[in-house]
Amino acid sequence: MSVLIGVLGGLGLFLYGMQLMGTGLQKAAGKKLERIIEILTTNRFMGVLVGVIVTGVIQSSSATTVMVVGFVNAGIMKLSQAVGVILGANVGTTITGQIVSLSIDELAPIAVGIGMILWMLAKKDSQKNLAEILIGLGILFIGMEFLKDSLKPLRELEAFTNIMASIGHNPVLGVFVGFGLTFVVQSSSASIGMLIALASTGVLPLSAALPILYGDNIGTCTTALLSSIGASKNAKRAAIIHLAFNAVGTLLFIFVLSAPITSIVTKLDPTDVARQIANAHTIFNLANVVIQFPFAFILIKIAMWVIPDKGEGAELKLTKFIDERILETPTIAMKSVINETINMGEVAKKSLISAMDGLFEGQLDKVKQTFVYEKDINKLEGLITEYLVKLSNKDIMDSDRRYIDGLFNSINDIERIGDHADNIAELIVTMDQDRIVLSELSKQALLIMYNKTKATYEIALDVLDKPSQENIDQVIALEKEMDQLQREARRDHFARLNSNECSTEAGVYYLEMVNNLERISDLSCNLARIVADTVAIA
Template sequence: MQYGFTDVLQLIGALGVFLFGMKVMSDALLKLAGDKMRSILATMTSNRFLGITTGFLITSVIQSSSATTLMVVSFSNAGLLTLTEAISVIMGANIGTTITAWLITILGFKVSMSAIALPLVGFGFAFTFAKKSKTQNIGSFIIGFALIFIGLQFLKEAMPDIKNNPEILSFLSRYTDLGYLSILIFLFIGTVLTVVIQSSSATMALTLIMTAEGWIPFEMAAAMVLGENIGTTITANLAAIVANYRAKQTARAHLIFNIIGVIWMLALFYPFLRLVSWLSVQFGSNSPYLSAAAIPVAISLFHTMFNIMNTFLLVWFVKPIAKVVERVVPKRLDTTKAVDEPKFLTNNALKYPETAIATLIKESKYLFKNAVFEIVAHALNIHREDIKSDLKLKKVIKKSNILFETDIRTLYTTRIKHIYGEIIKFATKAQSTLSLTETQNNEVAEIKAANRRMVEVIKDVNELSRNIELYLNSNNPHIKKEYDKLRKKVAKVLRVIYLFRTEKDNNKYYETLKKLKDRARVNKQTDNLEINNLIRKDLITVEMASSLVNDNDNVNDMIKNLIIVAELLYGKRDTILENDTKKAPIE
């Protein structure tokens, strides 16, 4: 048999055309429907059947289980999906990927697309000149769709002609008559091919062509399909290598789910194939055991039945699978990053608008909870645990009379400044590189505003801290009392914010915050009247009064900013940002 290097190159080229067609079509569909698909995925509930439906629909629409799985991994990485939600979506994606096999079988074998594929390319190319991006994407989809079948035709022609070269059959027969060992060999071949090509659709196309041409029998083709189910999980596992533990858990869950399916299918392999053969005959096709031309339909039916049965068998074991995965990949926080390094901002998160926004919110919440909250509490000379406790604030203030050694400027430089800069940089990059909707763009703007407010809070508390240190144990009881009142005001806001962000039923705390914010707006005038009264009665010095007036204004600004940060980061309601003059960060 003459099948030289040139023929091999033609086969690789044909596969390349097919893969390129799949990519062009999938990318165009992602652009056409991606926003809606990701929006549905990002607002998933924990209902496993809804997850399966979502995964099925997304994969059916974008025609790529790998794209769906990578999206799920990215969303898990950003914390948008829980592990159980991610598993159910992947289950649905496995069913959705069977649509591709039917597309190839019906249009590639039952209907000749080669006659109209090339005109379709020209037709689709005309759409790419349109001004509207949607029309351009429709053109790209048509081109990709046509290229799939051009590549499929090239693949058929590039395959060796075994009818005139029967010696190739004698080579394959060594591996097709070994019983279960043959099944395992072709399962391995299917896995390796999918890993190498990085497309289960391309491997499926090769398998279908090999069966239609009589290269391999029905049983071996089915074994290759099982291998493809394992091989397709490698893409997600490779993507999760550089991601966090959530993404790794999702990728491992995909692998475990598919491996379990292959194991039970191997146990029922021959009876299941006889059932598929019987159903094929019932649907009007020939038996795949008797006719090579009937195998593509039978393989597509096998692929669909296996994935549907595997999903509806294991859907009842989503939680146990999740527990196994959590043991294999335990929860792990990144302790290698320095205290002034962002914990969640990664380049991978900039892949989708939803993951970018979720990551920005997580980083901002982490900064507020672990840096701003602590620094403000220490600046007030109060322990965080006292603020979080049920102890009355009057007693908290009374017991907090021993001075802390708190350098606000140093804490700002080491704990906040760099992370704040990285958050703003990340947010700006998201706005400039991603196709954000108006709502998403506003969300990013609000996150930037929340971070700017946090820096303003640190600036205000930096000035307040110096005078607290000066007057906390002053011999003048009046100035001490006034500064204790200021400390109590801020401590109350911190406590309500803590409850607002930690309690499930937080509506009453939201209402309290609104009242405190409104009160802070009017307190500047009323509090200054009290200070004037102290001056008139000569109860405090002019220097004390000057400090007190400035700090009173700072405290009210700080309260307002703290509440706005809480609303922007933790509130579920639309927040109207005030257009007041912004203060410059600490230099």
């Protein structure tokens, strides 16, 4: 019982330290990690590099693969891109094993102490991030030391040593043990950590460790497989690709490459089994990527065979960028939700264009399309708001939290822009039903205001995408011009009324349209001001 309690305590500290260190690294990477979406191309080699870097930062191949499933489900990433990232994630996860195999336990308390002092004195996010990394690293090694001490009594148990010997002679059994272990703890890094702890106590020979290690790699696939339940077909295929890659690699190394890998790692570290396991883990995943990379298209075909199309049409989704699985990596989720907000903004722009172009072109069907867009805008507002609430509950930097607060206001302003476009469309439909016609002078004035409003709004959306002081100033300047145009439009309208150049009924609708366009311009200015207030602009 004391061994079990010690193992649970040590494993808990290990997992917490790894999670804390990963969070700190992720925050420290910040905007660089956000830009990972922009790097993703159809180049599979680039995808492998992305997978290595992201997994090295967030310290979890499972989280990376789940995130990839989310990207595919959201439609951001194609299967051809996903396969490269998945391959790279397996290499990135070996970094944790290399770290914990190092004999630097005596430095762990120092790392925690320095980290705590830095945390208490920190005034900047960057300093707090460094503190989290140090504290997490220290706790990780303290957990490992606790785990090693708890496992030492197993050296005296003949039954346990016999089990380890039987695994060494029966590698298939070892694979199942590794699979089961990783399935339970849902972390291949934790499984590798336990193997290294056992090896450090002298109870786990390399011959028994290797098949368990291979099984760990299959076990880690269960996280993505479970995550893909309820997702799109392509998202399920991404999870299948992960499973197929690791399953093929495991079979290859058990029956063909086990002897060479044993020879290599024992020559590198003849007496240190912990280092042998860490190196075997790294070599296994590197070699697996090198061997299977040229045949990545076969992995895709396997996934397509397991999850066929069955002649069904493409799956339609209202959202384009957000997916709950991406929340596993908050810094990347930030970029996704910003993109989704811009997507919502583009739908609102289409709504305005449909209404106004329909008016000028005399196409009522185009005007009525605005009502369809309005429903989509309202749905997007609800979905993005829900996502922002979940993201704000994650461990994120203070600067990101301020930006999230700003995004709540931004999506509200975009929804109101959609409302004003909807108002304009309703005015046009009513005018058509009542046979009310605007004068050519009124239409000309509306066209000028519409073009100015659309330009203001488009630049405001650019500010959301890539904040710049120049664009913010331009939006504010255009909004002031719009205020002047509104005053001129009202003045000219009353002059036309006095000279009987337009009817009173038409004038009411005209002024309502002028007011709605001016309000859209105001709300566009709000979007730019929110960014100016929440983002540090160079």
